[in-house]
Amino acid sequence: MKVGIFGYGNMGSGLALCIGKTVGRENTVIYDIDENKRNKAVEDGFGSAIDPYFLCDVSDLILIAVKPTDVEGLLRDISGRIREKLIVSIVAGLSTERIASLTGGKRIIRVMPNVNVLVGKGTIAYTCGEGVSNEDEEIFLKVFSGCGDIFKIKEDLMNSFTALCGSGPAFVSQFVRALNLAGVREGFDSQTSLKLVLSLIEGTVTLMKEKGMDPDDIVYMVSSPGGTTIEGVRYMEEKGFGGIVINTVREARKRAENIG
Numbered sequence: 291m292k293v294g295i296f297g298y299g300n301m302g303s304g305l306a307l308c309i310g311k312t313v314g315r316e317n318t319v320i321y322d323i324d325e326n327k328r329n330k331a332v333e334d335g336f337g338s339a340i341d342p343y344f345l346c347d348v349s350d351l352i353l354i355a356v357k358p359t360d361v362e363g364l365l366r367d368i369s370g371r372i373r374e375k376l377i378v379s380i381v382a383g384l385s386t387e388r389i390a391s392l393t394g395g396k397r398i399i400r401v402m403p404n405v406n407v408l409v410g411k412g413t414i415a416y417t418c419g420e421g422v423s424n425e426d427e428e429i430f431l432k433v434f435s436g437c438g439d440i441f442k443i444k445e446d447l448m449n450s451f452t453a454l455c456g457s458g459p460a461f462v463s464q465f466v467r468a469l470n471l472a473g474v475r476e477g478f479d480s481q482t483s484l485k486l487v488l489s490l491i492e493g494t495v496t497l498m499k500e501k502g503m504d505p506d507d508i509v510y511m512v513s514s515p516g517g518t519t520i521e522g523v524r525y526m527e528e529k530g531f532g533g534i535v536i537n538t539v540r541e542a543r544k545r546a547e548n549i550g
């Protein structure tokens with residue numbers, strides 16, 4: 291199995307490192323328009339293609355990881371060579387139907403990863419075009435298994451997923467930042483405060499996952515009647531914290547729709 295990757299930027303390089311763990315770096319070939327990035331790929335132990343056509347010819351699965359502004363020109367250029375290949379695209383806003391019309395291909399999987407793939411902990415959604423077989427899907431899941439948690443979703447939820455989990459690392463970071471500032475306000479230095487907050491978040495997530503608890507379980511478990519926690523929770527409720535978060539994701543989703 292040879293994987294060819296177009297684009298060795300933020301996402302392409304991050305995914306390549308994860309994919310390299312499952313198929314082997316020697317079986318992963320990169321083509322980036324920028325020679326420096328091609329050289330970097332070779333330094334990182336990957337194969338590098340001298341031109342886009344060579345990459346198409348040697349690859350069984352082709353991953354498209356270039357910017358939305360560059361993708362249509364690229365797909366038109368290589369369309370004659372990728373019609374029969376398994377095409378995986380992470381390009382935001384580009385539908386499987388549009389990829390099919392640009393390439394004439396049928397085996398198309400659209401993927402939305404988030405930046406957490408850089409540490410192999412991505413939250414990744416995918417949707418399959420009509421011509422994708424069960425075997426194609428199995429190959430895809432195997433190749434991407436080192437990138438993080440993978441969820442199959444309907445294509446019409448892709449913009450919502452992009453808002454929730456694609457933009458999500460920034461939203462979570464906003465919350466981490468606010469808690470960090472709260473720690474500083476209470477008298478901790480900022481480095482200590484950040485360590486406390488990261489440990490707090492990691493521990494809370496682990497508690498939910500390992501004990502099968504949902505957020506309400508934890509809120510009620512920690513909030514004793516008339517105690518400290520319920521005062522903080524009441525303040526969050528009063529100021530509309532939940533509504534702010536829900537609307538944050540909705541605004542991001544609307545923007546994804548407009549861009550698409």
Ligand SMILES: NC(=O)c1ccc[n+]([C@@H]2O[C@H](COP(=O)([O-])OP(=O)(O)OC[C@H]3O[C@@H](n4cnc5c(N)ncnc54)[C@H](OP(=O)(O)O)[C@@H]3O)[C@@H](O)[C@H]2O)c1
Nearest residue numbers: 297299300301322323324355356357358360364380381382
């Ligand atoms: N960043 C995220 O969090 C995120 C999340 C989900 C999905 N995505 C999607 O991931 C894709 C890549 O994003 P990114 O942040 O990794 O972009 P990036 O860092 O700009 O990487 C794209 C790379 O592709 C190169 N390139 C441009 N045209 C090419 C061509 N025809 N053939 C080969 N390489 C070409 C670019 O070179 P030049 O710089 O010289 O143009 C650049 O090195 C985007 O479509 C985006 O929608 C991103």
